[in-house]
Amino acid sequence: MKQQSEQEFLSQYNIHDFDVPLTSVDLVIFTIKDQALHVLLVQRGEHPFKGMWALPGGFIDIHNDDDLEATALRKLYQKTGVKTPYLEQLQGFGNRARDPRGWSATFSYFALIPSENIQLVHGANADAARWFVIEDGGIALDLAFDHAQILRVAVQRLRSKVEYSSLPVHLLPEEFTLSELQRVHEIVLGRSIDKSAFRKRIREGDFLEEVPNGWRHGSNRPARLYRLARGQPTVYFTRTMVGRETGKDG
Amino acid sequence: MKQQSEQEFLSQYNIHDFDVPLTSVDLVIFTIKDQALHVLLVQRGEHPFKGMWALPGGFIDIHNDDDLEATALRKLYQKTGVKTPYLEQLQGFGNRARDPRGWSATFSYFALIPSENIQLVHGANADAARWFVIEDGGIALDLAFDHAQILRVAVQRLRSKVEYSSLPVHLLPEEFTLSELQRVHEIVLGRSIDKSAFRKRIREGDFLEEVPNGWRHGSNRPARLYRLARGQPTVYFTRTMVGRETGKDG
DNA sequence: TTACTTATTGTTAAATTGCAACTAAGTTGG
């Protein structure tokens, strides 16, 4: 066998000479609506699993997507119009059985978006899209592919991260009060949290700033408005917050 | 356009009609040797990056691998002969630039194995394989593809998990003393840990059991041998362990 | 002015941390 340069090797390389798996990106998009955690699902307009509800997602467009995140952002934008979500890679799922078209692997992502100003996109050719409430860590519906499993993993990951991070700010609009933020934590965790302990953590995490002259007025004492401090990444606490049981959900 | 059944759709579906990314699985295999964290690298025998050191890995064999984990386990077994490692999915990496053959995505895994009884496999046709010390969260060498980046992410993940979990037991042989376990924690974290605090956590984590009549003898008081309690999954603590600075490494 | 709601600050018992000393149980060497 003659020695081959990398040049020569690459010029003769053809991916279609091999049996390769299908590779896709799927998204678990969360938001808070009506005091509950919701996930975005789409109704499939094509085979396989035509008519069933599924996570939004699709194949990587190797001509237009620079990387996996670009594929995820493109899909998210198509469905929600949101361009700057909190986006994090969840986990890969890949096996022989999950897709009837053949061996298939997916990179799943989860995204957090505020429910305000979201106009779900569904035109004539687009699949129907709808928000579904998360109950008991999942969805009552049967989902296409292994999406029910992916969703469960995503909910677990979200819950576990909320225990010890500032992540839930991304579920709220840009400006919010501490009570609203605490409420989001409680909704995701399914239990109540001590107010003073919560506020102490937020203060010490040092990732929020007061909105100048920003107050939320209601039929009570006005609440200070806060927003994410510029350039602050997600903050992780060293301890989990333990609270008393909450009445709902358990 | 006529209505198509899922049957018909699948019979006409051909993955080779589409431009798909290359999809592979890469492994970051850690062990403790000579009181230091090591990673297993292989020297590439073929293009691209022929001759460079890289993480072990390769393409999914859709005819023989049932799922992604099977691919990872197959590669691990080929290189080390180990069949039952601690194996965890790390992260997906995928973009246009990481592989000169074209758009490429990889599912990376990290594995922990005890260094005892490992006979690295390298025959005539196999790539050379060697353990390299981890320094400053990575490797001094240039690695093929984006493997230096993947390795850094793996080291970070390992360190962060060691902070709050029982994971390092998988770096030790089946039976070990508490001092040995503490030493492994210290090696991975790069700092020393308080003995009584460490032992209290282990006790309360309740994932070890005493080996009946098991003692490690030396020129001192014998140490009790422990092993992972059967069926115990990884235990996560709610708090991180903070220790004083250690003399070495910093 | 009173009722009501949310923000913010205190208070106290319990738990944890960091450090250090102490006891235990072997081996080694004179």
Add this chain to the structure above:
DNA sequence: CCAACTTAGTTGCAATTTAACAATAAGTAA
């Protein structure tokens, strides 16, 4: 046979932190 040595494993304790609860402050609305 005994004293020195080494590592294993336990115990003590003061300083600090936390959890959980309670009280007070600051607005709006009737």
